[in-house]
Amino acid sequence: MPELPEVETTRRSFAGRIDSATVVSARLGAALRWPLGCTTESLVGCTVGQTERRGKYLWLPLSRGAAPAGGLLMHLGMSGSLAFREAVSLPPAKHDHFDLITTRGLLRLTDPRRFGAVVWSPAIDQPPAAPLLAKLGAEPFDEALTAEAFHTALQRRRGPVKAALLGGSIVVGAGNIYACEALFAAGIDPRTRCDRVSRPRAARLLASVRATLAQALALGGSTLRDFRDAHGMDGAYQDQSSVYGREGQPCAACATPIRRIVQSQRSTFFCPRCQKR
DNA sequence: CGGGACGCCTGTGAGC
């Protein structure tokens, strides 16, 4: 569900609406990936600032008057979604695990698998937020990430290029779907060793990662919708994808059946003819 | 440092 386009779409959908709101109360249901790191009571009275995104993490800065009061680092994991509603008194359903009730509305995390997280941190550059964010690679649309820098980073690795995209230590944002799609768009076999990707092909791959994420972003995060409706791959994204979830179906470009393999415990879909090592 | 396996959880669909 939430890869970078979905997380960014989520951020845009509520950042302006919760900005400057004051926390009235908070509620933590079942435990998430990590402990909240503060009491829900300690959030009361804090003012929410502009929500930022780093990779697939969201950061909600908090303050008390003029004084910073840390912030909440949020992650949607595999099945999480955030909703912001003006109606504050909606009773939580089974998988609604965190509520931030504010003067402007209710920010609610729904996450059936609970791989997501909400963690209070005294600052974004201090633990526990800092060590989590420090491992992240470049933002995909950061101009500082040039084709040359991307190629150089690939040259240092020997594993399959698909795993490098998924790992996010070079560039963040492409999860399993968009990593597969970007590799297809670039015509690169996902099994290709990183250090065997030539400079021009690295440039093409980076451009494809950007184009794939940008397209999804332009569609408002094509795969983002209510989890109950979103389960499975039978939503809008299925129609958009060239390879993801299409094992056995003919490649749109050459009609060769799309293959599914497993790389580092994850499914990879690709066209064995269009994508070359 | 890189790279792969594992585990965290619940839900769903396929097959029997």
Place this chain on the structure above:
DNA sequence: TGCTCACAGGCGTCCC
């Protein structure tokens, strides 16, 4: 109908 199994959009941690 109910069971078991494989699988699911992420990622930190552990080991080699």
